[in-house]
Amino acid sequence: MSTLAFLLNQSVNALSQAALLFFLGVGLTLIFGIMRIINFAHGALYMLGAFVGYSLVRWTGSFWVALAFAPVVVGLVGWAFELSILRRLYRRDAHAFLMVTFGLALVVTEAVRLIWGPDALQVPAPKLLSGVIFLLGEPFPVYRLFLAVSGIVVAFAIWQLLERTRLGLLIRATSQNAEMVHALGVDVGLVRSCVFGIGCGLAALGGVLAAPLVTASHSMAATVIIDAFVIVIIGGMGSFLGSLIGALLIAFVQVFGNYYLPDFALAFMYLVMLLVLVVRPGGLLGKEA
Amino acid sequence: MADAGARQADSAVERASAQPLIAVSGLTKRYGALIAVDNVDMQVSSGEIRAVIGPNGAGKTTLFHLITGVVKPTVGSVRFAGEDITGLPAHAICQRGLSRTFQLTSLFPEMTARENVRLAAQARNPRRWMPFGGDSVFADAQNAGDSALELLGLEHVAGRPAGLLSHGDQRLLEVAMAMAQDPKVLLLDEPTQGLSVEETAQAVDTLSRFLESSRVTALLVEHDMEVVFRLAHKITVLHRGAVIADGPPEAVKADAGVQQAYLGGID
Amino acid sequence: MRWSTVLGLAVLALLIAAPLGLPAFAMTLLTELVILGLFAMSLDLMVGYTRLISFGHVAAYGLGAYASGFMLLNSSMPLPFVVILAALMTGIVAIGVGWVCTLATGVSFSMLTLAFAQLLYAIAFKWTSVTGGSDGLAGIPRRAGPMGITLLTTKTGFYYFALACLVGSFLLCRKLVASPFGAVLRGIRENEAKTLALGYNTRLYKIAVVAIAYAFGGLAGALYAPFAGFANTELLFWLLSGQVLIMVIVGGSGTLIGPILGAAFFLLLEHQLSSYTEAWALFFGLVFIGFILFAPEGIWGLATGWFKRGDAAAKAKGSLHG
Numbered sequence: 001m002s003t004l005a006f007l008l009n010q011s012v013n014a015l016s017q018a019a020l021l022f023f024l025g026v027g028l029t030l031i032f033g034i035m036r037i038i039n040f041a042h043g044a045l046y047m048l049g050a051f052v053g054y055s056l057v058r059w060t061g062s063f064w065v066a067l068a069f070a071p072v073v074v075g076l077v078g079w080a081f082e083l084s085i086l087r088r089l090y091r092r093d094a095h096a097f098l099m100v101t102f103g104l105a106l107v108v109t110e111a112v113r114l115i116w117g118p119d120a121l122q123v124p125a126p127k128l129l130s131g132v133i134f135l136l137g138e139p140f141p142v143y144r145l146f147l148a149v150s151g152i153v154v155a156f157a158i159w160q161l162l163e164r165t166r167l168g169l170l171i172r173a174t175s176q177n178a179e180m181v182h183a184l185g186v187d188v189g190l191v192r193s194c195v196f197g198i199g200c201g202l203a204a205l206g207g208v209l210a211a212p213l214v215t216a217s218h219s220m221a222a223t224v225i226i227d228a229f230v231i232v233i234i235g236g237m238g239s240f241l242g243s244l245i246g247a248l249l250i251a252f253v254q255v256f257g258n259y260y261l262p263d264f265a266l267a268f269m270y271l272v273m274l275l276v277l278v279v280r281p282g283g284l285l286g287k288e289a
Numbered sequence: 290m291a292d293a294g295a296r297q298a299d300s301a302v303e304r305a306s307a308q309p310l311i312a313v314s315g316l317t318k319r320y321g322a323l324i325a326v327d328n329v330d331m332q333v334s335s336g337e338i339r340a341v342i343g344p345n346g347a348g349k350t351t352l353f354h355l356i357t358g359v360v361k362p363t364v365g366s367v368r369f370a371g372e373d374i375t376g377l378p379a380h381a382i383c384q385r386g387l388s389r390t391f392q393l394t395s396l397f398p399e400m401t402a403r404e405n406v407r408l409a410a411q412a413r414n415p416r417r418w419m420p421f422g423g424d425s426v427f428a429d430a431q432n433a434g435d436s437a438l439e440l441l442g443l444e445h446v447a448g449r450p451a452g453l454l455s456h457g458d459q460r461l462l463e464v465a466m467a468m469a470q471d472p473k474v475l476l477l478d479e480p481t482q483g484l485s486v487e488e489t490a491q492a493v494d495t496l497s498r499f500l501e502s503s504r505v506t507a508l509l510v511e512h513d514m515e516v517v518f519r520l521a522h523k524i525t526v527l528h529r530g531a532v533i534a535d536g537p538p539e540a541v542k543a544d545a546g547v548q549q550a551y552l553g554g555i556d
Numbered sequence: 557m558r559w560s561t562v563l564g565l566a567v568l569a570l571l572i573a574a575p576l577g578l579p580a581f582a583m584t585l586l587t588e589l590v591i592l593g594l595f596a597m598s599l600d601l602m603v604g605y606t607r608l609i610s611f612g613h614v615a616a617y618g619l620g621a622y623a624s625g626f627m628l629l630n631s632s633m634p635l636p637f638v639v640i641l642a643a644l645m646t647g648i649v650a651i652g653v654g655w656v657c658t659l660a661t662g663v664s665f666s667m668l669t670l671a672f673a674q675l676l677y678a679i680a681f682k683w684t685s686v687t688g689g690s691d692g693l694a695g696i697p698r699r700a701g702p703m704g705i706t707l708l709t710t711k712t713g714f715y716y717f718a719l720a721c722l723v724g725s726f727l728l729c730r731k732l733v734a735s736p737f738g739a740v741l742r743g744i745r746e747n748e749a750k751t752l753a754l755g756y757n758t759r760l761y762k763i764a765v766v767a768i769a770y771a772f773g774g775l776a777g778a779l780y781a782p783f784a785g786f787a788n789t790e791l792l793f794w795l796l797s798g799q800v801l802i803m804v805i806v807g808g809s810g811t812l813i814g815p816i817l818g819a820a821f822f823l824l825l826e827h828q829l830s831s832y833t834e835a836w837a838l839f840f841g842l843v844f845i846g847f848i849l850f851a852p853e854g855i856w857g858l859a860t861g862w863f864k865r866g867d868a869a870a871k872a873k874g875s876l877h878g
Contacts, residue, residue, distance in 0.1 A: 038663045040611075088849055095609055098663060099805065100848050102611065106798045107841035114835055222674060222794040229667045267678075270671045274656060357753070383755035395753070397746040408743050411736055412755040423735040430736075470755070 005138040010255055016144035016213075018251035019151025023206030024224060025231035025243035026158060027199030033175035033238030034195045035086075037097040041104035042203050043225030048108055049074050049204025050216035051116050054123045063126035063212075070208045071201040078200025082193045109221050120217035123208075147209055154205070155244055162240060171195055175238060203228075230273045308371065310335045310474060310506055311356070316365035318351055318530075325351040327530035328365070333474070333508060338500060340509045340517045343527035344550065349510040350392055352527070353478055356508075357389050358382040370473065383412070386473035390463040392482060392510075398452025402443060402462055405451050406434030409466035430469075437469035438462075440499050457488035461495060468503070475507040481516055493519055518542075526550075559863065564813075571719060575712045583715060589823050590718045591779045594725055596803040596815035598772035603801065604810030605733055606765050607745040609666045611797050612673030615653070616770040618680065618792035619646045620777025625693040625787035626686065635698065636717065639778040646774025647767050654766030658759050661748075670794065677792040692788025696781050718779050722816075725772050729812055732768070741765060799837075802844040808854025817856050 024046055031039045049070050056066035081104060089096050124130075129146050132139035162168035174181045174191050182188045207220070214220075231250055235242025250272070257268045309332035318326040326348045333339045341349050354360040356367050358379040366375040374382050383389075388409075397405050410433035411417055414426050438447055441461045446454055451462060460480055467475055480496065481489045493516050500507060500520065511517045517524060517538070524541045526534040534540075534547045541547055574586055595617055602608040623642035627633060633641075657668040680687045687693065698709050732738055740761050743751035752758045781787045790796075799822065807818020822840065829836035851858055 038667075085845060085849065094662060095607065096848055096852070098609060098666060099801070100845055102798060102801070103841050103845040103848065106795065106802075107838055107845070109795065110835070110838040110841060114838065222670070226667065226671050226674060229663075233664065267675060270675055273671060274659065274668070359753075378757075380752050380755050380757050383753060389753065391750075391753070395747060395750045397743055397750065399746055400742070404739075408739055408751075409754050411739065414736075417736045417740075420735070420737075423737075426736045427739075466754070 002136070005136045008136060009138060009140065010259065011252075012140055012144050012148060014248075014252045014255040015151065016147035017255055018247045019147045019154075020206050020210050021227060021231055021251055022151050022155060022244060022247035023202050023209070024228040025235065025247050026155075026240060027202035028228045029232045029235065029238055029240065029243040030171070030195055030202075031199040032232065034171065034178075034192055037094065037101070038229065038232075039196070039199065040098060040101035040225060041081075041108060042199075042228050043223070044105040044108035044112075044221040045074050045078060045200045046203040046207040046210075046224050046228075047216070047218070047220040048077070048112060049207025050123070050211040050220065051112050051121065051207075052204065053208035053211050054116070054121045054216050057123055063124070063129075066123075067205075067208055071205040074204030074207075075197040075201025079193050079197030082196040086196070087189065105221060105225070109218065113218060116216075118218065120215045122215055123211035125212035143212060147213075150209060154202075158202075158240065167191075167194065226269065226273070230269060230276070233273060234276050309333055310337075310370055311508070312368040313352075313356065314366050314368070316352070316355055316367065317363050318348075318355055318360060319363045324530050326355060326362075329527070329530075329532055331525055331532070331535070333506060335506050336504055338507045338509065338520055338522045340511055340521035340524045341527060342511060342514070342517055342524060346529075347527040348530040349527055350478055351530075353389065353476055353508070353510060356382075357387055357476060383470070387476060388467035388470045388472035388474075389476035390460075390467055390478055390480060392478045394456070394459050394463060394483075396451040396459060396462060396466070399450055401448050402438060402451055402454065402465075403431065403434060403447045405462060406437050406466050406469040407431045410434045410437070410469040410471075413470050433471065434465075434469045437465040440468060440503065441465040442495050455488075457484050457492055460484065461492060464496070468499075468505070473506065475505050476509075477507060478510045479512060480509070481511065481513055489513065489516065496520060560860075568723065572716075575715060580711070583711060585823065585827065587711070587715045587718055587783060589820055590715070590722050591776050591783060592800075592803070592819040592823060593816035594718075594722045594779070595773055595776035596800050596807065596819045597722075597726065597729065597812055598769045598776065599800055599804050600809055600812055600815045601729060601733075601741075601765055601769040601772070603804050604812075604814075605738065605745060606741045606762065608762060608765070609801075610669040610766075610769075611666050611794070611801070612669035612671070613769075613773055613800055614792055614794065614797040615669075615673040615676050616646055616650065616773030617777035617780070617796065617800075618673075618676055618787075619649060619770075620774030620779075621781040621787040621791050622680065622687055622693065622777075623774070624778035625696045625781035628696050628782060629693060635782060639721070639775065639782075642778035643771050643775035646777070647771025650767040650770030650774075651763060653770065654763035657766065658762045670797070673792065673794060673797060677789060677794070680789045680792055688788070690789055692786055692790075693781070694786045696785050696787065698782045698785075714783065718783070721775060721779060725775060726812060726816075729772070733812070737761070737764075795837075799840070802840060804854075805852070806844060806847050806854055808856030808858075808860075811854075811856050811860075814854050814856035818854065821855065 024042065028039060028042050031037070052073050053066040053070040056069055057063055060066070085100060086097070089100060125143050129143045131142055133142055133145070134140070162172060170181065170186060170191050174188055178188050181191070207216075227250065231243055231246035233246075234249060235244070235246030250269075253268065253272060257264070261268070311331070311333040313329055313331040316326055316329045317324070329352060341352060343349055351360065355362050358374070358377050358381065361376055366373055368374065369382075369385060369387065372385070374385065397408065400408070407427065407430045410430040411426060414430055416422060416426050419426070435447070438444055441464055443458060443461055443465055446458055451459065454462060460482070464475075464477060464480060467477075481492050484492060497520055509517070509521060521538060523536060524534070524538055525532055526541060526544075526547050528550045533550060534544045571586075575583055578586065595613075598616065599610065599613045602610050602613075620642045623645050624638050627638045627642065628635065631638075653669075653672050657665050657672065660668055681690055698714055733741065740751065740756055743754070743756070744758050744761060748758055777791065780791070803818030803822050804815040805818070806821060807816065808814025825836055825840060829839065847854060853861065
């Protein structure tokens with residue numbers, strides 16, 4: 001394989017990986033921006049998305065249906081959780097939040113194990129997206145290209161949501177000054193529930209899209225939450241653009257790191273996280289002091 | 290006022306012979322384009338009570354943070370008892386004998402007042418590291434703590450959780466905690482902040498009595514001018530991070546620049 | 557508090573007498589409770605006394621288990637020696653872990669502890685020559701004690717050894733939290749900024765408590781390996797970190813006793829409910845969330861609060877004349 005083709009191949013890999021990481025990270029960072037908490041259950045919800053996607057594909061035979069509805073289902077689960085449980089904790093300290101979302105992660109992980117069994121499950125990619133296309137004489141998996149494109153499309157969509165719509169305005173305003181927004185007569189609680197639901201839905205979207213690639217498995221929850229956290233830390237807690245940059249950075253580091261030093265992938269992530277936390281605790285573009 | 294005058298005369302003699310206990314030189318702190326503290330020079334002698342005043346945002350608390358190591362200066366130095374302490378971490382500076390209170394009350398709310406001062410005093414006990422002999426460390430620290438409580442007139446609330454004390458008592462408890470450390474210099478950041486008129490009067494009485502009897506060197510950030518004139522030997526006036534006046538209360542009161550920037554304005 | 561000392565001694569007496577009356581399967585359960593209780597208590601030092609929330613305490617357990625398992629399989633050192641050594645090794649590794657994790661605070665600290673545990677999990681899978689990979693180490697013997705004391709090879713003997721470790725650790729931890737060092741931990745828990753301003757190098761204290769907590773956690777793991785006869789990657793799976801955190805919170809954090817009760821509660825539920833439903837772990841997670849919302853002081857906290865109110869009421873009655 002020529003160098004150019006190699007680089008292109010790995011870059012497509014990295015972009016597709018970045019897309020998945022972005023779906024994870026953007027939800028987490030939006031939730032942090034509004035609620036000033038890290039949703040520890042994010043990884044578990046990503047995993048839930050993959051498994052729900054699996055079932056939807058089995059029932060309807062259509063990957064596209066799964067892609068459309070799994071995020072909605074999981075988003076509703078998240079919304080219900082915020083409404084019933086997280087709301088009660090706003091006056092408590094940050095540790096209570098952390099532990100409750102951790103509890104949610106455990107409950108979701110156990111629920112998945114109960115409902116779908118302990119084995120990893122194969123989710124087939126739709127015929128349209130399987131196979132390869134040839135660029136520069138080298139084969140590229142269509143699915144990865146699809147992922148990369150989805151990442152761009154969704155990033156654009158979220159950007160437009162934040163900049164152009166009323167909801168987006170409310171989200172941005174609430175993350176800067178919730179009290180002011182409340183004083184202006186807006187139901188801040190509703191905004192929070194929506195953002196939590198959307199964030200969870202985005203995580204699930206990542207899970208469904210990841211499933212054909214990595215299988216729906218139980219270890220997803222813990223590994224993925226660390227990835228998501230690292231992205232949010234690097235890009236900055238609460239920054240949409242930051243989560244995009246973070247996802248790209250981590251994806252490229254992971255893909256190229258995996259190629260050259262495959263056994264050290266996790267250690268590498270750990271090191272990157274450490275470095276960022278030490279050098280810039282607020283992340284590159286973050287809101288945290 | 291006669292009190293302050295007599296004290297001033299005494300310490301003037303002291304000051305003439307001793308080197309400054311705290312010597313701040315060219316101290317500057319920049320946050321990007323914002324200059325919080327601008328090239329401040331200041332000397333505080335042993336036994337002196339120096340008030341640092343200025344309008345909101347003048348950089349008084351930042352100056353305290355710079356001296357106590359909470360914030361690192363952009364330029365400049367801080368010398369304490371002849372030693373350069375610039376850039377040392379906060380806990381190391383405290384160990385050298387500078388104890389401070391905070392603008393927003395910072396205590397251990399679930400511990401009793403006695404436990405609060407004990408923990409403060411314990412920090413200066415060289416044997417606090419030892420795995421055994423904890424009881425004697427506690428005893429020594431409690432003694433120092435209880436004396437500090439007495440000094441600040443807080444014996445009657447000694448057994449109460451700090452979070453349940455009145456705001457005025459909490460402010461005094463913070464001062465007691467600082468005093469329990471037997472400091473060479475006491476830094477008080479707005480000790481009468483948030484107190485009612487009555488509480489302020491009581492607090493000032495207590496502070497005045499204890500400052501006089503203990504002869505401790507003190508740096509005081511205050512907004513309330515009556516408090517300042519009652520307690521301070523010398524005043525340093527900050528405006529937009531820079532020193533605009535520095536001297537005994539009468540001189541500062543008369544200074545036209547100060548009047549314009551601060552005393553004559555809305556405060 | 558005198559009633560609690562009496563209660564404690566009574567419970568201890570029961571625990572010592574247990575092998576005389578209980579059937580074999582109950583003794584196995586009891587031994588597992590002792591080990592798990594030690595594991596949970598060790599986490600309380602971090603979570604309850606210093607408010608350092610760790611999501612990776614399983615790292616201590618796994619390290620201790622693999623260390624003791626490896627040494628028992630590959631050397632002829634007597635069991636008590638191996639167990640203590642494994643615990644010390646875990647504590648020493650934890651100094652490094654603590655040093656790294658305390659570079660951050662709050663959520664970031666918790667994430668770093670999780671990351672380290674995940675790292676260990678990955679290493680356990682890959683380093684097959686030492687850890688046996690996904691199969692783990694099997695056939696770990698319950699070796700005799702020094703001077704050929706064969707007591708420890710029996711189930712009862714081992715139970716007493718584990719119990720001694722638990723009681724010994726409890727007494728040491730209790731001394732620690734009542735010492736000046738413990739007072740500083742409490743300060744860090746309530747107001748770290750102020751503790752720092754008072755002149756304490758809070759980071760060193762945090763590193764120390766992480767090392768100590770991991771050492772005791774490692775002790776528990778080191779006991780588990782010969783107890784179960786194996787050590788594998790299940791001992792490093794993050795769910796176990798979650799379960800031990802639940803034991804601490806549900807049992808009552810910041811009390812040392814509470815987490816042991818939490819471990820008992822957990823084991824009881826596991827053995828009672830698992831015959832009815834596979835969903836006991838899920839139930840446990842829901843109980844956890846419930847406790848955080850409605851009873852953050854945990855079972856032991858509720859019990860002592862109830863007793864204190866009884867005391868206060870009695871005192872109030874008696875002091876009407878005072």
